[in-house]
Amino acid sequence: MQSYEERLTAPASWWAAAVAAGLFCALAAAPFGILAVLGALIAGGALGAAAVSAYGSARIRVVAGSLVAGDARIPVEALGEAEVLDRAEAAAWRTHKADPRAFMLLRSYIPTALKVEITDPADPTPYVYLSTRNPQGLAAALAAVRS
Numbered sequence: 001m002q003s004y005e006e007r008l009t010a011p012a013s014w015w016a017a018a019v020a021a022g023l024f025c026a027l028a029a030a031p032f033g034i035l036a037v038l039g040a041l042i043a044g045g046a047l048g049a050a051a052v053s054a055y056g057s058a059r060i061r062v063v064a065g066s067l068v069a070g071d072a073r074i075p076v077e078a079l080g081e082a083e084v085l086d087r088a089e090a091a092a093w094r095t096h097k098a099d100p101r102a103f104m105l106l107r108s109y110i111p112t113a114l115k116v117e118i119t120d121p122a123d124p125t126p127y128v129y130l131s132t133r134n135p136q137g138l139a140a141a142l143a144a145v146r147s
Contacts, residue, residue: 003062004141006132008107010056018048058105060130062141067116069105069130076146079128080117082139087111090131099126107131114138 022045029040061068065076085093090113094106103125110131118125132138 006060008058021048078120080119083115084135085113104129
């Protein structure tokens with residue numbers, strides 16, 4: 001049973017940058033003829049789109065008694081209090097309040113986040129910081145699975 005899922009997709013402006021990358025590659029290939037321009041346009045656009053897609057493909061899920069964030073899978077039993085972070089608090093925890101030992105699934109284009117304590121004494125990670133568009137929903141899903 002899956003109780004929460006979110007995909008952290010890149011904003012539309014980043015996709016425009018991928019198209020621009022294709023156009024710049026085509027412009028650079030212009031002295032070599034029309035076939036080179038078309039090839040550079042396709043290759044540059046495809047590489048730009050692949051980069052944007054790879055960065056924006058992170059997922060956060062609460063499923064089967066675990067929090068799955070990116071490559072991390074953490075059992076809910078190892079999680080403590082969840083703190084919803086607004087724009088200002090999320091920025092503070094990304095910068096001067098951040099602990100270098102923390103696991104951070106960070107996306108700069110998402111202003112809000114959820115900070116969840118790790119209570120497992122064998123784990124040196126103090127907390128998990130997750131960029132999310134719906135921190136209240138994620139906190140509620142974690143609380144529902146925990147109870």
